[in-house]
Ligand SMILES: Nc1c(NC[C@H](O)[C@H](O)[C@H](O)CO)[nH]c(=O)[nH]c1=O
C-alpha cells in the first residue's frame with residue numbers, strides 16, 4: 001500500500017470532480033490511500049508538489065486540472081508551464097501522473113474527464129503508480 005496526494009487545480013468544479021473521482025477510484029482499486037489537496041490553478045500544481053515532495057509524507061502524486069483555451073496567449077502559458085513544471089519534477093525522480101487536461105473547449109474536457117468515457121483521471125493515477133513502481137525497483 002502506498003500513499004498518494006492528488007493535487008487538483010480547482011478551476012472548473014464539475015470537470016475536476018470527475019477527474020478526481022477517476023483518479024481516486026483507480027488508486028483505491030489498487031489498494032492505495034490518498035489525500036486530495038486543492039490549488040487555485042494549474043500553474044500552482046508544480047510548486048505545490050515541489051514543496052511537499054521532500055516531506056516524505058507521500059509516495060507519489062497525481063496532478064489534476066483542466067486548462068481550456070481562451071482568447072489570449074494565456075492558454076499556452078498555463079498549459080505549457082504546468083506541464084513543464086510537472087515534467088521537471090518527474091525528471092528529478094518524483095512519481096507524478098499528469099492529469100492536467102489541455103483542451104479547446106468544455107466538450108473535449110468532459111469527454112476526457114468522465115470516468116465512463118476517457119477517464120483521464122484514472123490514466124494519470126496509473127502513470128503515478130507506474131513511476132512509483134519503477135522508483136521502488138531501481139532506487
Ligand atoms: N486559465 C486557467 C488557469 N489559470 C490560472 C493559473 O493557473 C493561475 O492560477 C493564475 O495565473 C495565478 O497564478 N488555470 C487552470 O487550471 N485552468 C485554466 O483554464
Ligand SMILES: CC(=O)[C@@H](O)COP(=O)(O)O
Pocket residue numbers: 067068069070071072073074075076078
Ligand atoms: C487558460 C486560458 O486560456 C483561459 O482560461 C484564459 O482565457 P483568456 O485567454 O480569454 O483570458
